[in-house]
Amino acid sequence: MKTIEHVMSPRVVTVEMDDRITIVKNIFDNMPFHHLVVKDEHNQVAGVLSRKDLFNAISPNLGTAAELTRDIDTLQKRVHQVMSHHPITIGPEITIEQASQILLTAGITCLPVLKNQQLIGIVSWRDLLSHYCHLGCSAA
Numbered sequence: 001m002k003t004i005e006h007v008m009s010p011r012v013v014t015v016e017m018d019d020r021i022t023i024v025k026n027i028f029d030n031m032p033f034h035h036l037v038v039k040d041e042h043n044q045v046a047g048v049l050s051r052k053d054l055f056n057a058i059s060p061n062l063g064t065a066a067e068l069t070r071d072i073d074t075l076q077k078r079v080h081q082v083m084s085h086h087p088i089t090i091g092p093e094i095t096i097e098q099a100s101q102i103l104l105t106a107g108i109t110c111l112p113v114l115k116n117q118q119l120i121g122i123v124s125w126r127d128l129l130s131h132y133c134h135l136g137c138s139a140a
Helices: 023-029 051-057 068-074 094-104 125-139
Strands: 013-017 033-037 045-050 110-115 118-124
Touching: 023 033, 023 051, 023 068, 033 118, 045 051, 045 110, 051 110, 068 110, 094 110, 094 125
Parallel strands: 013 033
Antiparallel strands: 033 045, 110 118
């Protein structure tokens, strides 16, 4: 049985709790992934911030003719104001099936992967779906 280590993304982009949302927007505007891990002042995982969290936090009028100063000000929010706090984390020894069940049961879209309390990767529903699709394609 394959473990999460086989499908996780080992390169994780992190932000800090007091970073401004403008930094997060810049990252998501220029990168293809959908989740950032948030670290606290002790360099420990404190939360997760998704593209959806970002879109819910900023004004829909940004970059439009209707944009006002208050819309631009939404970019000044801090990461800790919009992130998901206390994320569920897993270890690298968790099976792919167990991780899939955790995502489904908890209704979340990613899981930071920790080894000895240190962040070593992240796995998202896309990673798991890709794994299952490859299994189906190779079985056909």
